[in-house]
Amino acid sequence: MDLNTKIFLKINGLVGKNRWLDAFGRAGAEWVIIAMAGWYLVSVMVGSPTLEKLYFNLTVLPVGWIFAWLLDLGIALLVRENRPQVEMPEIKQIFKPMMSWKSFPSDHSMTAFLFFFMALFFGLPFMAGLFILALWVVWGRIYCGVHYPLDALAGFLTALVTGLLAYYLNLIFLL
Numbered sequence: 001m002d003l004n005t006k007i008f009l010k011i012n013g014l015v016g017k018n019r020w021l022d023a024f025g026r027a028g029a030e031w032v033i034i035a036m037a038g039w040y041l042v043s044v045m046v047g048s049p050t051l052e053k054l055y056f057n058l059t060v061l062p063v064g065w066i067f068a069w070l071l072d073l074g075i076a077l078l079v080r081e082n083r084p085q086v087e088m089p090e091i092k093q094i095f096k097p098m099m100s101w102k103s104f105p106s107d108h109s110m111t112a113f114l115f116f117f118m119a120l121f122f123g124l125p126f127m128a129g130l131f132i133l134a135l136w137v138v139w140g141r142i143y144c145g146v147h148y149p150l151d152a153l154a155g156f157l158t159a160l161v162t163g164l165l166a167y168y169l170n171l172i173f174l175l
Contacts (some may be wrong), residue, residue, distance in 0.1 A: 004150045008084060010070075013141045014121065015092035026094050027139020033108060036115045036133050045122040060166050061118050068110050068162040076102045079130075086146055093145040106147045109155030110162075111135035116164030122170070 014021060040061065048054035081104035084091055112134035117126040138152040 004148050006040050007149045008142060009088075009091070011139070012084070012091055012145050015094060015145065019083070022094060025140045025143035028136040028138075029108070029144040029146065030140070031075050032133050032136050032140065036112060036130060036137075038118060039113045039126065039130060040124075043119055043126050045128075046126075047124040056170070057118075057122055058121070059122065061114070064117050064118060064162045064166045065111065065114055065163070068114055069107060070109055070112065071162070072105050072107055072155070075158070076104055081151070084148060091145045092130055094152050095144060095146075097146045103147055104151045105154030105158055106138075106141055106151040107113070107155065109134075109138050109147070109152040110159045111155075113156045113159035114162060117159050118166065121163050121167040128168075134163070 016022065016023070044054065044057040048057050059102070083097060083100050083103040085093055085096075086100050116127060116130040118124075118132045119130050138156075141152060142145040142149055
């Protein structure tokens with residue numbers, strides 16, 4: 001058994017032992033990302049010194065997300081990794097994901113870290129909180145049995161690449 005699966009089973013093995021931990025994991029896996037969107041929006045409103053910067057910060061995230069999602073989809077079509085419940089039906093699951101064919105990379109992890117990287121690279125306030133929430137999302141997705149740790153790492157990397165690309169395009173075209 002590889003290290004990725006061992007780590008997954010160690011984290012997922014906690015499911016069902018504590019109802020508060022189960023609720024915490026499910027919140028991270030499903031709902032924290034919505035709070036991150038609100039947090040990002042407030043950060044943009046507070047941290048944009050000019051109207052031009054405000055419009056940029058409001059448009060860079062959705063455009064970046066579409067790019068990162070397409071990148072994730074392309075990688076997923078190449079790799080074709082099933083979700084853990086397909087490979088190991090005996091695992092504990094808190095909820096059933098909509099799709100079973102796509103596990104790698106994790107779109108939730110990509111989205112969570114994209115919020116953080118956009119806030120970081122464009123100097124928005126309160127970015128440390130976004131990082132903590134992104135870690136909660138990643139942990140929740142693994143805990144709930146819908147992603148392996150490497151799926152989350154790949155989502156992190158696609159968010160990083162997208163954030164850096166947005167940052168350098170901003171430097172080239174807007175300054």
